[in-house]
Amino acid sequence: MQGTAIARPNIALIKYWGKRDVALNLPAVGSISITLRELHTRMQVVFDRMLETDALTVNDVPDEKMLPRLSACLDLVAGVDRPGARITSQCNFPIAAGLASSASSFAALTVAAAHAAGKSLTTAELAGLAGRASGSAARSLLGGFVELVNTDDGISVDTLCDAADWPLTVVVAVTETGPKPVSSTEAMEISRKTSPFYSTWVEQQPADLDAARAAIEDRDFQALAHAAEHNCLKMHSIMWASRPPTVYWNAATIRCLETIRSLQARDLGVFFTIDAGPQVKAVCVPGDAAEVEAALRATPGVEGTMVSALGPGAGLEPDA
Ligand code: 2P0
Numbered sequence: 001m002q003g004t005a006i007a008r009p010n011i012a013l014i015k016y017w018g019k020r021d022v023a024l025n026l027p028a029v030g031s032i033s034i035t036l037r038e039l040h041t042r043m044q045v046v047f048d049r050m051l052e053t054d055a056l057t058v059n060d061v062p063d064e065k066m067l068p069r070l071s072a073c074l075d076l077v078a079g080v081d082r083p084g085a086r087i088t089s090q091c092n093f094p095i096a097a098g099l100a101s102s103a104s105s106f107a108a109l110t111v112a113a114a115h116a117a118g119k120s121l122t123t124a125e126l127a128g129l130a131g132r133a134s135g136s137a138a139r140s141l142l143g144g145f146v147e148l149v150n151t152d153d154g155i156s157v158d159t160l161c162d163a164a165d166w167p168l169t170v171v172v173a174v175t176e177t178g179p180k181p182v183s184s185t186e187a188m189e190i191s192r193k194t195s196p197f198y199s200t201w202v203e204q205q206p207a208d209l210d211a212a213r214a215a216i217e218d219r220d221f222q223a224l225a226h227a228a229e230h231n232c233l234k235m236h237s238i239m240w241a242s243r244p245p246t247v248y249w250n251a252a253t254i255r256c257l258e259t260i261r262s263l264q265a266r267d268l269g270v271f272f273t274i275d276a277g278p279q280v281k282a283v284c285v286p287g288d289a290a291e292v293e294a295a296l297r298a299t300p301g302v303e304g305t306m307v308s309a310l311g312p313g314a315g316l317e318p319d320a
Contacts, residue, residue, distance in 0.1 A: 001047040001083070003115030007107035008316035009093070009100035010035045010139045011170060011281050012145065013273060014212045015229040015235045018192045018202065025132050026155065028192070029205040031148045032212045033139045034283070036170060037163070037311025040139040043089040043108035044319075045074065045116045051084025064292045078117035085113075093306065094177050099279060106130050106137035107314045115316055127157045143312035145216050146208070149179055160216050163310035168182065169289035171282040173296040173308040175252035184276035187239060187246040195242040201234060208234075221285060225271035228283070232273045248277050252301025256280035259299045262293060 018028035054074070056067045065252055067087075074085055087109070093099055093196035110130040114121050121129070123141060131138040131154070144163040149156050181192075182229045192198055208231045215223035238245040253274065258270045258283055269285030269290045284292045289307060297305050 001116055002228060002319055003047060003062065003112040003117075004042065004044040004317040004319055005108045005111035005115070005314055006040050006042045006317055007104045007111065007137075007140045008036050008040045008143075008311050009104045010065050010136065010271060011080040011100065011283075012094065012136065012139070012275065013224065013283070014205070014208050014231045015275075016135050016148065017235045017238065017311050018188050018198060019135070020150070022189070024154075024206065025134045025135060025149065027131075027148070028202050030150050030209050031136075032160065032209060032216075033136070033141060033146050033148075034168065034170070034310050035143045035146060035163070036308040038308035039067055039093040039099070039104070039306065040091075041104035042090045042317065044086075044087075044110045045109065045112045047078070047083040047116050049083045049085060051086065054085045054087065056087045057220060059091060063089075069133065070105075070109060071174045073129070074113050076129050077110055077119070085116075092214050094174070095150050099172065099277065100136060100140075100275065102134040102139045103136040106133040107140035109133070110137070110289055111141070111314045111316060113246040117310050124156050127187065141314050144310055146313075147213065160213060161312075163312065164221050166216070166310075167286055168285045168310055169286045170308050170310070171281045171284060171289060171293045171296055172308070173252075173256045173282065173302045174304045174306065175250055175256065175278045175280065175301055177303060180198070180248065182246055187242075187276060191238045191242045192242065197234075197238045197241050201238050204234070221269050225283075228273050229271050236274065249274065250278045252299065253278045253302055255299050256282075256296055259272065260292075262287075263295055268292065273274060 012033040014032040014132040016027045019029040025235045035235045127138040145160040211227040266290040
């Protein structure tokens with residue numbers, strides 16, 4: 001009645017923004033991401049008939065706030081008549097700051113809970129369940145370059161290219177460590193309902209996905225850089241033009257973009273992407289990563305950096 005799994009965050013290069021079904025948490029658009037290696041969330045789920053309610057600790061501290069979302073995910077995986085659960089989460093990077101902690105958390109939780117419930121599920125089934133909890137979590141089930149595809153009645157995930165087949169390095173410039181002011185779930189709905197650019201975003205997404213898929217297939221870094229930067233700026237433009245506007249960036253976010261533009265002017269292999277938070281993720285050719293990291297670390301307002309290679313998908317761990 002227990003299971004432990006590790007999953008890693010993923011960074012979307014072609015973003016998920018907006019839902020086609022809020023109740024089922026289905027995305028309006030497909031997306032393409034890269035799974036990181038060095039950052040991870042480890043989740044243990046222990047089902048125990050003696051427990052009347054679920055209990056959660058995150059990094060050894062009891063957490064009531066996150067618990068309802070995790071309990072709802074366990075209900076989906078193991079059924080509502082399941083026993084109470086003791087959930088233990090260990091995360092080695094800042095939570096809720098635009099670093100996709102919900103992706104790694106819910107991917108790990110889904111895999112751990114399925115094992116604890118004695119269920120052997122396919123990747124497609126796990127993706128459906130993880131995606132109900134957090135749209136981006138389905139992508140963290142797989143490693144390397146991952147595409148999330150909208151199907152008629154749900155989603156599926158596929159590996160486009162294994163981590164080892166196109167090694168890239170990601171440098172995360174952390175510009176703020178506090179939790180974000182508006183959750184991405186909420187901001188997506190504000191965008192869908194009020195942004196004049198939202199419908200164009202949905203219309204253009206298949207072309208952006210095609211461009212990124214082709215760039216990955218050809219291992220064409222410049223083509224991937226163009227597709228990813230354009231898609232990222234388009235996503236943030238939707239938010240800036242919504243009412244009320246959602247602006248996740250701070251002054252250091254923009255300084256990091258300037259740093260990356262100056263590195264690109266010197267022909268370094270690097271491009272940026274930014275998610276629902278103020279951190280800047282620089283995707284680099286591995287040989288240029290040390291110089292990119294040093295330049296971002298020296299950028300005023302940057303509190304620290306994290307460096308990661310691309311890594312594997314979610315997996316079970318031996319029970320502790
Ligand atoms: C992404 N983001 O593709 C985009 C880019 C943030 C910006 O997926 O509402 O926390 O739980 O399905 O998974 C963040 O969204 O959203 C996200 P829900 P989630 O990575």
